[in-house]
Amino acid sequence: MSALGLTGVLGGCGAGIGSSDVTLHLVAADYGTSAANSSRKYWDALIDKYEAGHPGVRIEVDVYSWNDVDRKVKEMVDAGDPPDMAQIGAYADYAAEGLLYRADDLLSIPVQADFVSQLAEAGRVNGAQYGMPFASSTRVLFYNKELFAEAGITPPQTWEQLAADAAALKAKGVKYPYALPLGPEEAQAETMQWLLSGKGGYTDSVGSFNIDSSRNVETFTWLKDELVGKGLTGPVPPGKLNRADAFKAFAAGDVGMLNGHPSLMAMAEKNGVEYGMVPTPGKDGRSSATLGVADWMMAFKKHGHREEIGDFLDFVYGEEQVLAFSRDYNLLPVTSSASRTMAEAEQDKHLKPFLEQLVTSELYPVGDRAWAAVNAAVKKQIGKAVAPDGDPQSVLSSLQVTASRAGSGQ
Structure with a gap:
């Protein structure tokens, strides 16, 4: 050096x-x-x-x-x-x-x-x-400037504004007003981004897994009721939508907004999609923390x-x-x-x-030996929390059980 x-x-x-x-x-x-x-x-x-x-x-x-x-x-x-x-x-x-x-x-x-x-x-x-860090990234909210202009909306700072923007985009025929990739490829990232924006997270203030906390349940209940349930996340169920496919859809001009990392910029620019970036919206204002990977x-x-x-x-x-x-x-x-x-x-x-x-980013709890099991379980299960017949409390409690068992070596 x-x-x-x-x-x-x-x-x-x-x-x-x-x-x-x-x-x-x-x-x-x-x-x-x-x-x-x-x-x-x-x-x-x-x-x-x-x-x-x-x-x-x-x-x-x-x-x-x-x-x-x-x-x-x-x-x-x-x-x-x-x-x-x-x-x-x-x-x-x-x-x-x-x-x-x-x-x-x-x-x-x-x-x-x-x-x-x-x-x-x-x-x-x-x-x-x-663990020696080798590569890192953070997440911001990407939005399609052309689609936003056509819908007459501005980038959101709160969940309520995000839902209102998504509804306006849907009214203009946008395929994915908000792309919510909770499929198995990288569901753990989208999940943590939303948990942080709801002032929760995978762990509590002392680093213990707290996946089924009241704040986390509230966050996924809001997602299920206010975004997925109102048809604002597109034609593919979130549990089957992978990040790579969501990025491709954004680069094709079919997504109004989604959480993204730096590689999405080159994809969008290659296809001539004019995009903007803002901090992740939070429950009551811009999220105080974002996902770092x-x-x-x-x-x-x-x-x-x-x-x-x-x-x-x-x-x-x-x-x-x-x-x-x-x-x-x-x-x-x-x-x-x-x-x-x-x-x-x-x-x-x-x-x-x-x-x-x-x-201000927060990283996955990778130093906890239970994380590998939690990570795998989130990829398989979290999409069920926002499915039409899904129960956020039940899914998050099941993930908490996984964390407790893995942490104790079971």
Whole structure:
């Protein structure tokens, strides 16, 4: 991280391990939308650059889609042959089983200190950091400016205004006045965004799961009655609508508004859809918190090579590499140094609304070993809460039972 004077640190560390003959295996998720922009291209370029200065270390990388990558790593772990490093969606289960190196066993102090504070905090289990944030994003409300102008409405700041806007859009024949993707692809994100806007969340103020709280039940009851029940969420039932399909519909001009992350900007611009972005509406005003999402890098202890892994990860988290990845995939940097650079750079001004949201964002409770089970259950069940015959209280209580059982190891 040359901006912080770490070039010498990395060079010295590399020289110390350069005489070894080590191959490290990395499994990574693919953030690309096609072979043309696959994450493999990013990793191949980064690894070529690293290996050129570290002739004794070889990095082998396997890149899998998000549909497969977590399962692939789990299969490797279950077979007793985990990769040296994995860049996936969750780390807490592996940390709880004692399989991972701590971040301070691997990273130099300046690199570890450079992580954005709330992301670093989310990577901790029992006070120790095991999950190293790799990519992050936040959510804002996207709206179609042309459809809003035709309906004579302005972007909402409250739930009541959002419902009124959706009704006006429906009256103009908009296919999806508000797209509510509670399908299995990423239901946990839309769910948390709404829970936060209702002053609730997956957990309470001390970090314990509180999914069936009165505030959360009230939020999903409102969604069921005031949006879904009034036909304001489009022709596909929310429980069957995936985020990717909702994004495609927005890019096709068929959606009035939806919660979105930075990648939606390029999709909309490619199709000539003029869009606006505003903070997420809340129950009584703009939501005081928004969803922050981070994906994680972790290192398994099974095969050793702690020094080599640490040196490589110091390089991965250099400002140049972090900025390159963030810019390639319209994501937010996970380090403070890269965030400052992006905030001041003209080329990154389109990401400023998301950067501004990051400081007040709340992340999934990924440090709780129960999160993996809760996450899977939300994807399968939450759509039922807003179905015509659905019962929000019953569905949320069932998810709370899942959290309690998973937390106790049942």
